[in-house]
Amino acid sequence: MSTAQTADELETMDHLSDFSAEKIYCANCVHCKLIRSTTGNGNQYCLRVRCDAGMWKKKLGEEKIYKYFTVARRSLDSCSYYEPMGDPKEFIKELKKTLPIKDEVYTGFN
Numbered sequence: 467m468s469t470a471q472t473a474d475e476l477e478t479m480d481h482l483s484d485f486s487a488e489k490i491y492c493a494n495c496v497h498c499k500l501i502r503s504t505t506g507n508g509n510q511y512c513l514r515v516r517c518d519a520g521m522w523k524k525k526l527g528e529e530k531i532y533k534y535f536t537v538a539r540r541s542l543d544s545c546s547y548y549e550p551m552g553d554p555k556e557f558i559k560e561l562k563k564t565l566p567i568k569d570e571v572y573t574g575f576n
């Protein structure tokens with residue numbers, strides 16, 4: 467059985483040309499969840515992503531979450547919990563068209 471890499475070992479992909487058919491992209495996995503992180507006076511939030519299979523961890527074992535705009539860069543050589551949601555190349559291509567280019571603060575809870 468293969469073991470997943472920890473968050474600190476996750477590699478980054480800045481450009482779609484870096485796409486590798488050999489790799490697993492967390493953004494294309496059912497366990498990669500988009501969450502809101504409250505900020506400011508409580509009615510503002512930023513978007514974050516977490517692995518609900520518990521595979522993203524800091525060195526001391528706490529859960530690690532990432533800024534949403536970086537999600538397309540999260541890739542692994544293998545992961546026992548990977549459950550793809552579709553063709554990874556197509557998915558990452560479409561995702562990169564809609565991802566913000568930096569961390570953004572949103573207001574309201576609609």
Ligand code: SF4
Pocket residue numbers: 470490491492493495496497498517518519520521522542545546547548549
């Ligand atoms: S289960 Fe594995 S592939 Fe899926 S999001 Fe978590 S670390 Fe990434």
